[in-house]
Amino acid sequence: MPRLNDQTRYWMLVLPALAIMVIFYILPVLGIWEISFTEPATGFGNYVKMTESNAVKTSFILTFRVAAITTVGCLLLGYIVAYAISNFVSRLTPLMMALVLLPFWVSVLIRSFSWIILLGRSGLVNDTLRDIGLISSPLRLMHNELGVLIAMIHVMLPFAVLPMLANMRGISRSYTDAARGLGASEWTAFRSVYFPQTLPGVFSGALLVFVLSLGFFVTPALLGGGRVLMISEYITYQIQEFLAWGLGSALSVALLVATALVLLIAARFVNLKSALLERN
Amino acid sequence: MSNPILSIRNSVKRYGPVHALDHVDLDVAEGEFLTLLGPSGSGKTTLLTAIAGFTDLSEGSVSLRGRDITNEPPEHRDFGMVFQGYALFPTMTVRQNVGFPLKIRKRPASEIRARVDECLELVQMGAYADRMPSQLSGGQQQRIALARALSFKPQVLLLDEPLSALDKKLRADLQWELKALHDQLGVTFIYVTHDQDEALSMSDRIVILKDGKIQQSGIPDTLYNKPRTRFVADFLGKSNFLSVKVKSREGDHLECVAGEAAFPVDATGHAGTVGNSAEIALRPERIRLTEPGKEFLTGTVKQVSYLGERCQVLLTHSVLGQILVSCPTWKSGINPNPGLQLGFGWDADACVILEAE
Numbered sequence: 001m002p003r004l005n006d007q008t009r010y011w012m013l014v015l016p017a018l019a020i021m022v023i024f025y026i027l028p029v030l031g032i033w034e035i036s037f038t039e040p041a042t043g044f045g046n047y048v049k050m051t052e053s054n055a056v057k058t059s060f061i062l063t064f065r066v067a068a069i070t071t072v073g074c075l076l077l078g079y080i081v082a083y084a085i086s087n088f089v090s091r092l093t094p095l096m097m098a099l100v101l102l103p104f105w106v107s108v109l110i111r112s113f114s115w116i117i118l119l120g121r122s123g124l125v126n127d128t129l130r131d132i133g134l135i136s137s138p139l140r141l142m143h144n145e146l147g148v149l150i151a152m153i154h155v156m157l158p159f160a161v162l163p164m165l166a167n168m169r170g171i172s173r174s175y176t177d178a179a180r181g182l183g184a185s186e187w188t189a190f191r192s193v194y195f196p197q198t199l200p201g202v203f204s205g206a207l208l209v210f211v212l213s214l215g216f217f218v219t220p221a222l223l224g225g226g227r228v229l230m231i232s233e234y235i236t237y238q239i240q241e242f243l244a245w246g247l248g249s250a251l252s253v254a255l256l257v258a259t260a261l262v263l264l265i266a267a268r269f270v271n272l273k274s275a276l277l278e279r280n
Numbered sequence: 281m282s283n284p285i286l287s288i289r290n291s292v293k294r295y296g297p298v299h300a301l302d303h304v305d306l307d308v309a310e311g312e313f314l315t316l317l318g319p320s321g322s323g324k325t326t327l328l329t330a331i332a333g334f335t336d337l338s339e340g341s342v343s344l345r346g347r348d349i350t351n352e353p354p355e356h357r358d359f360g361m362v363f364q365g366y367a368l369f370p371t372m373t374v375r376q377n378v379g380f381p382l383k384i385r386k387r388p389a390s391e392i393r394a395r396v397d398e399c400l401e402l403v404q405m406g407a408y409a410d411r412m413p414s415q416l417s418g419g420q421q422q423r424i425a426l427a428r429a430l431s432f433k434p435q436v437l438l439l440d441e442p443l444s445a446l447d448k449k450l451r452a453d454l455q456w457e458l459k460a461l462h463d464q465l466g467v468t469f470i471y472v473t474h475d476q477d478e479a480l481s482m483s484d485r486i487v488i489l490k491d492g493k494i495q496q497s498g499i500p501d502t503l504y505n506k507p508r509t510r511f512v513a514d515f516l517g518k519s520n521f522l523s524v525k526v527k528s529r530e531g532d533h534l535e536c537v538a539g540e541a542a543f544p545v546d547a548t549g550h551a552g553t554v555g556n557s558a559e560i561a562l563r564p565e566r567i568r569l570t571e572p573g574k575e576f577l578t579g580t581v582k583q584v585s586y587l588g589e590r591c592q593v594l595l596t597h598s599v600l601g602q603i604l605v606s607c608p609t610w611k612s613g614i615n616p617n618p619g620l621q622l623g624f625g626w627d628a629d630a631c632v633i634l635e636a637e
Contacts (some may be wrong), residue, residue: 180354181332182428182429183432186355197371255460
């Protein structure tokens with residue numbers, strides 16, 4: 001049997017996956033692009049309608065706001081978790097790692113429904129607060145932006161923790177020791193020596209959470225109860241309820257372009273290749 | 281020692297049942313180049329980090345010019361420290377790294393600039409001020425770490441195996457530079473290493489540690505030529521160890537025997553009671569090789585190893601067993617080949633009687 005050269009072997013390994021991606025992903029996406037220009041009439045009609053619609057504008061602003069707040073929330077909480085896991089020697093470290101990873105094995109649907117049980121009008125949180133007499137009428141904790149944010153931050157947290165954890169584990173303890181040996185207080189050592197070294201992890205965590213949040217569907221749909229229409233839910237409405245395939249497709253294209261723009265802007269500040277691909 | 285700059289008293293550090301430091305007392309003189317030498321696990325690094333403030337002692341105290349600093353955090357101790365991996369801050373330039381201690385101390389920018397330039401000149405790195413640490417070689421990073429530790433004129437400089445990551449030739453060059461820097465600045469250096477050559481070539485005084493205890497301390501010459509225990513004789517250079525019986529004594533002059541072999545031993549400062557057995561250390565380079573019969577012992581060459589400047593000969597003797605001899609290649613005069621019979625002997629003061637451990 002003739003020996004295959006490296007080039008051929010590489011393509012033989014890559015080809016099946018590539019074929020699946022092209023047939024079941026790239027082509028349908030291109031189909032959506034096509035629909036956005038052809039349904040119901042050929043031309044830019046859908047895009048004109050989209051830019052003129054106040055509802056679309058509101059939905060886009062809401063989507064970016066939720067994604068931004070989710071990102072900030074995940075970074076704050078995630079930084080503390082990642083810092084604790086990577087900087088303190090403890091027998092609990094493997095358990096903490098497992099707790100970070102555990103949510104990945106539980107469906108987003110189940111996690112979102114759990115939040116409904118917790119945050120509902122007579123959910124666990126409201127009942128408890130009423131029983132101990134802190135409130136008389138239930139707080140509105142869901143079917144609004146607050147509920148969406150709480151659940152979104154929970155769902156997205158591992159995506160923020162993991163890149164930061166990978167980054168922090170690579171930072172030797174000797175840097176902060178050196179800073180303190182040279183006269184820096186613990187806080188100064190953290191701020192001027194440790195924190196700057198964690199920025200690559202923070203950026204890649206932020207990017208990951210933000211981009212995923214922009215197109216997120218399940219959690220906002222369940223916790224928003226139809227009142228917090230993020231763009232992906234808005235698209236579903238157009239297609240399922242109004243059968244407006246053209247407008248729905250145009251919105252999908254707009255979301256894709258918006259996400260690409262975010263990455264493009266981020267690329268000016270961060271080395272995307274190292275932030276997303278190389279987990280140091 | 282009158283007015284030591286640093287005194288460690290009765291220091292103990294326990295990790296569970298293990299004593300990393302076992303009741304260590306140490307005084308460091310102002311301006312001294314002191315080396316803590318020992319194998320890994322001997323407690324030398326624990327002692328250094330206890331001085332620096334990174335390790336909390338289980339018992340005992342550390343004082344600086346008579347002031348107790350046992351419970352002070354590292355940032356209040358004002359010691360410069362050079363870490364094993366240099367620990368240069370990767371997000372800062374060389375200039376920012378060296379200026380870091382001064383910035384912390386809120387010195388004016390102009391003063392920081394001038395002092396950083398001065399320190400970089402001191403370690404011959406003036407041209408590299410605007411590089412990032414990752415753009416420097418190991419030896420250059422080492423120099424920057426040194427400049428950074430010296431920039432705020434610390435009272436004591438602590439060095440934790442600073443040369444261990446460098447290759448042999450560079451290490452030798454930097455040993456000269458470190459020593460010169462110490463003599464030029466007059467700062468007290470406390471230097472941790474497991475490398476006996478580094479310890480011997482630079483130190484004013486060496487402290488040898490084993491299992492958390494000080495084995496012996498003294499100037500390099502004393503430690504090398506008058507080791508007290510087998511551990512010190514073995515760790516610092518190479519030694520032959522001979523088990524002998526004391527046959528007779530005249531003043532400090534002993535006559536020792538091992539089987540039929542008899543030889544003189546200088547016993548200045550040792551008891552060496554007649555009839556007792558003793559262990560003796562003998563440096564390989566103090567043994568003379570001759571034609572058979574011209575010295576008091578005769579052995580057979582077992583193996584020869586050529587090292588360029590020196591030649592090591594492994595002899596076997598019927599009673600003493602294997603004896604290692606090291607002679608300069610340029611004047612040995614004899615050509616030892618395996619199987620050859622050679623005479624060998626030594627001066628009385630070449631032998632050191634060891635204390636039982």
